[in-house]
Ligand SMILES: Cc1cc2nc3c(=O)[nH]c(=O)nc-3n(C[C@H](O)[C@H](O)[C@H](O)COP(=O)(O)OP(=O)(O)OC[C@H]3O[C@@H](n4cnc5c(N)ncnc54)[C@H](O)[C@@H]3O)c2cc1C
């Protein structure tokens with residue numbers, strides 16, 4: 421009899437972990453809350469740092485899951501976890517020899533930063549909205565015209581104690597650079613300004629892309645935080661900021677404001693953690709057993725983590741972690757042979 425592992429979450433982390441387990445003779449079962457597999461990456465257009473279409477990464481994962489007949493239960497959330505199985509919404513119990521939590525993250529709700537007018541003024545969009553606009557093949561202002569001046573604001577809902585999100589979301593600086601380049605490719609005549617507190621280019625190829633944004637695309641980087649956005653009579657948006665490098669206050673009228681929303685902890689973490697006596701870090705992400713040697717292990721034997729459930733992460737890091745999680749599960753199953 422094959423050993424059975426329930427994977428909670430059918431995003432990139434969950435699917436990659438399932439494939440890793442299946443190839444080693446384990447029977448994975450994925451439970452996904454959405455009606456479709458793929459997680460957040462399903463909504464992204466092209467991926468940093470290479471501009472690879474997101475579908476080129478997700479489609480092979482989904483195809484392999486189907487070809488290898490990996491069982492996927494979609495449209496149902498997991499409500500409790502334990503090392504010997506999970507309980508689904510509705511009360512059904514699924515037994516397992518181990519459980520992997522790959523429940524990912526939640527996008528910060530930009531409406532909580534009222535000063536930027538998201539959901540109130542036209543042409544204030546989030547980075548996630550912009551990905552969807554690019555996917556639909558049409559990036560335009562609300563009146564159908566093309567933007568001539570665009571501001572991209574970093575750290576929206578990250579590094580911000582006022583909204584209880586003091587962590588850095590790690591991926592939004594490079595997303596801001598990537599989206600600025602995409603906007604310049606679409607609208608070469610437009611001026612694009614990135615407003616940042618610090619530029620964090622932690623991954624391979626990221627710093628190079630940041631330089632390219634400035635040298636080849638003439639994208640402007642302004643060190644300073646926008647304090648507020650307000651609508652103008654002519655339909656444009658006025659932003660107020662301070663350029664902290666020159667120490668000067670700055671007012672600018674723009675056509676579009678793009679808010680780089682942060683990755684915050686999955687809303688389900690509290691309940692899922694309580695059900696298995698797991699630890700949640702102060703920022704709400706699940707806490708690994710050890711940051712150096714136990715990143716994919718929970719403090720409970722038989723419960724593992726993969727992907728953005730433990731911290732903001734790029735897709736490359738998520739996929740690497742899924743492979744590690746599969747290794748750790750196989751190691752655990754071998755140690756606990758029936
Ligand atoms: C705006 C933005 C753009 C990005 N662009 C890039 C990029 O260009 N390149 C890159 O490398 N990375 C990018 N990332 C990061 C990338 O999105 C993450 O690395 C990736 O989504 C993490 O995958 P995951 O499977 O861990 O989590 P998720 O994608 O969040 O998937 C988790 C899955 O678990 C499911 N789930 C949650 N709770 C439950 C439950 N209780 N029961 C059952 N299912 C549940 C969810 O429905 C979801 O399908 C971006 C992030 C953001 C915010």
Ligand code: SF4
Nearest residue numbers: 575578588589592593
């Ligand atoms: S990655 Fe950049 S934009 Fe995102 S929270 Fe960190 S510093 Fe801010």
